[in-house]
Amino acid sequence: MISVAVLGASGRMGATTVHAVDSADDLTLVAALDAGDEVAMAARAGAQVVVDFTVPSATEANVHAAIEAGLHAVVGTTGWTADALGRVDEHLKERPELGVLIAPNFALGAVLAMKLSAAAAPYFESVEIVELHHPDKVDAPSGTARHTAAGIAAARAAAGVASSPDATSQDPDGARGAVLDGVHVHAVRLRGLVAHEEILMGNPGEQFTIRTDSFDRVSFMPGVLLGIRKVAAHPGLTVGLDGYMTL
Ligand SMILES: NC(=O)C1=CN([C@@H]2O[C@H](COP(=O)(O)OP(=O)(O)OC[C@H]3O[C@@H](n4cnc5c(N)ncnc54)[C@H](OP(=O)(O)O)[C@@H]3O)[C@@H](O)[C@H]2O)C=CC1
Numbered sequence: 663m664i665s666v667a668v669l670g671a672s673g674r675m676g677a678t679t680v681h682a683v684d685s686a687d688d689l690t691l692v693a694a695l696d697a698g699d700e701v702a703m704a705a706r707a708g709a710q711v712v713v714d715f716t717v718p719s720a721t722e723a724n725v726h727a728a729i730e731a732g733l734h735a736v737v738g739t740t741g742w743t744a745d746a747l748g749r750v751d752e753h754l755k756e757r758p759e760l761g762v763l764i765a766p767n768f769a770l771g772a773v774l775a776m777k778l779s780a781a782a783a784p785y786f787e788s789v790e791i792v793e794l795h796h797p798d799k800v801d802a803p804s805g806t807a808r809h810t811a812a813g814i815a816a817a818r819a820a821a822g823v824a825s826s827p828d829a830t831s832q833d834p835d836g837a838r839g840a841v842l843d844g845v846h847v848h849a850v851r852l853r854g855l856v857a858h859e860e861i862l863m864g865n866p867g868e869q870f871t872i873r874t875d876s877f878d879r880v881s882f883m884p885g886v887l888l889g890i891r892k893v894a895a896h897p898g899l900t901v902g903l904d905g906y907m908t909l
């Protein structure tokens with residue numbers, strides 16, 4: 663039995679995670695914590711793993727507090743920078759037995775979309791990303807889009823592929839979107855949506871589109887549970903659920 667504490671337990675993802683952990687025979691929920699609660703309360707409740715679905719401004723401090731408390735951490739909250747990941751990596755050297763998984767998206771379709779887009783991107787002249795989410799989301803572009811763009815950029819750089827062609831010379835209103843690692847990313851916020859991403863790739867005469875849709879937050883739960891079950895077996899920092907999967 664793995665003892666689990668959920669941070670951000672009253673939020674959209676936290677509440678879904680509490681239900682999923684409660685429903686799993688091999689997991690037991692020992693703490694459901696929210697803003698104002700100390701992460702150390704999870705350790706005092708007997709947790710082995712904390713799951714963080716909070717807010718970008720709180721998640722890094724929560725992970726450092728989890729490491730201090732001797733807890734493994736499974737993190738879905740977005741907003742992680744390379745510097746913040748580096749600080750966690752450094753902190754984990756003091757506790758080499760602990761695992762921290764930071765995954766921008768736990769939906770299996772999204773994990774596959776990120777892998778497939780990195781594999782395909784060197785073979786196309788043009789690549790752009792459209793991410794589409796519910797309007798209550800606080801960050802844009804999504805963590806998934808950032809991770810997707812980084813994977814695509816790394817794959818194209820390794821293959822020596824040039825930037826996507828773009829004749830735009832006048833864009834006073836930013837209609838071409840954000841540019842992340844050289845990849846244009848467009849963010850849509852629309853009532854009725856949950857979490858969606860489209861990766862568009864083009865060559866002369868053809869288009870290749872990878873699309874992933876989460877219509878319900880239950881779509882993230884198989885990945886979250888996989889992370890909880892495997893985090894102790896993966897000491898150190900892992901970024902992306904694909905690090906726990908054979909793909
Ligand atoms: N990796 C993945 O697969 C997914 C990641 N996400 C990400 O997860 C995060 C949460 O999303 P979502 O559930 O929709 O957001 P919500 O706003 O619904 O939930 C966030 C919760 O965290 C609480 N909170 C804020 N600060 C703290 C803190 N310091 N400690 C503990 N709890 C805190 C909030 O409480 P209060 O309201 O009182 O401030 C709220 O209950 C976002 O970054 C989102 O992008 C979302 C879906 C999937």
Ligand SMILES: O=C(O)C1=N[C@H](C(=O)O)C[C@H](O)C1
Pocket residue numbers: 740766767795796799800803804805806807856857858
């Ligand atoms: O806020 C959300 O809802 C989501 N956040 C994550 C992100 O920013 O990529 C994962 C998923 O897209 C849902």
